[in-house]
Amino acid sequence: MTTVVIAPMLVVLVTAVLTLLFGSYPRLRTGLALAGTAGYALAVALLAWTVVLAPGAPGIATYQVGGHPAPFGITLVADGLSAFMLAMVATVGLASAIFSTRYVHNIGYDRRTFYNPLFHVLLLGVTGAFLTGDLFNLFVWFEVMLMASYVFVAYYGGPQHTRAAFRYVALNLVASAVFLLAVGGLYATTGTLNMADLAQRLADPAAYGIDPVPVVGLFGLLLSVFALKAGLVPFQFWIPSAYRAAPPPITALLAGATKKVGIYAIIRLSFTVFAGADVPISLSVPGTDLGIAGASPLAFVGPVLFAMAAASIVVGGVGAIGRPSIEGVFAYSSIGQVGFIALPVALAAAATSEQFRRLAVLAALVYALNHALAKALLFLAAGAVRSATGTIAFDDLGGLAERAPALSIAVFVGSLALVGMPPLSGFFGKFLVFEAAIRAEAGGALVVLLAGSLLTIAYATRVWNRGFWGAPSTAVTDARMDRVQVAAVVALAAGVLAVGIGFDPVYEFAEVAAEAALDAEGYAEAVDPGGEAA
């Protein structure tokens, strides 16, 4: 059996339990948490290497939990796409865990004790969502991830945190109910929830005696749930308050990892599961020529996701400009940036040629990686500023560049990566997204992308001007930066730089990931739900 597939999950699961058991010994707990996250990164690296990157690697590996065969048991599938996403999460998680070691000690007993277990449960949920090959199991991992994040949003227990948490919980409970409804509907329609089995059955509905038409609407429900997790407009409104309420290392993880689960789920379900579905669609607005027609549910993903992505870019960018605090700017900015990730996915869904579709998914993945690294960096930096100065409001800041040069350089690198300057990771992300838009000959997409980029430059400049340049304010002069926190931020900045300079292997990895996302047949073959090969 390929235990390597499940290894990352086991490592975080065991770490969560151990940190809970040894909760009353701060040093041991912190050490375990750090070792566990490092072990997680190693397990992910091993998984990525043996399954995807090594010469002659199979490219895909499956694991049947409990030994029950697909499609009845829970299948875990590691392919290029999962491995790419996991590698991204492991990098962000490691930086966030290092940062956390210096962030947890000064908060109350209960919060301190449960921080590490919850941190790892959050990682566990994200990892499970990336690895699972079963739709209901995906729902379960979403819940695992959400349970931990509920606690983190309400973590400080102040009025604004409770308000943010209440909104977050209420919204996500509705989303979970919708998710479950869609999953139940899919099961009723197709008789399976195993993704590979689902893809096979939908590709040839007559052979399995199913009427696939309801699938279109159910997929629409799923899409809205995933858009909510990713924070796309019109489901973006929970993001700013939740991101401000959660502790900064967790916000880094929320922006860098859990958001990407939404994007991952959209890519996986759109291209691996529903792309081959044989369901002719023809929808039109009554009384007009406007309408959507196509041979699979992907036909409506394109326009709908495009509208959502474009709106996100504009809303996020415009919203970020006027925010009064660093975290506020970055929280709005991540709404816009997810738009940048979703836009090429929309173009890929609308594409007709396989080659272009691969390019567009590749662009989305590279941009997602850039956003995860840069945004985690910036949120951690905001956290470091907050622990050193006690504030993140622009009115009380200024002159950080003088007081904390290392941190400021890292933030500078992160902001430029968001803007998309070479030779940083952001340049290639933006470049590929623009290339996808040009090749798709989507004029509207280009306009939105350009406007979004300009807005990014505007708010990045504003953060720099208000927070880092100028004469140091009183809060900044008295500040003492924590070295470990700064080191975590600088390490991420080095990562952003490294991805930009040594882009070739990253590109190849992303290309493998994009191919894996589109290779529905290979996916189904590896999972083998019919059990022919067995």
Next chain:
Amino acid sequence: MRTTARVVVPIVLVVALSLLLEGHNLPGGGFIAGVLTTTAFALLYLAFGLDFLERGVLGREVESGKAPSRDRVVVAYRRLFAAGLAIAVGSALVPLFFGVPFLSQTYVVLEGVPIYGHVELASAVVFDLGVYCVVVGGLLTILSAVGAE
């Protein structure tokens, strides 16, 4: 209320135990047994008050006004929760050492046991026991923390 509780609580606990032990191949299981056990405790709390367990059953002195999460009983509940999680995860990890997938289960059938005759020992019971501890520990922590507020 108190009379009812005296009669009902033992019955509830026995039913919970039977649900726990036969859960792997009959309706029942760790989760529902844990919930049932918690209702027995909830009944005790309602009938006799929050301090009854410590003062009446364990014969300890209780300081009133202490932070609920540092209360001794609550600390015990939290330990139970952590131990349950460790048991569940540990039992799920054991199959890996035998070269079979995570969470795999097996069973042994014992024949000729006095009184019972045919007894089936399933490894799933260990996992269920972990789930049971997690549910009891978690729910009782919530119940006593929220109840004390």
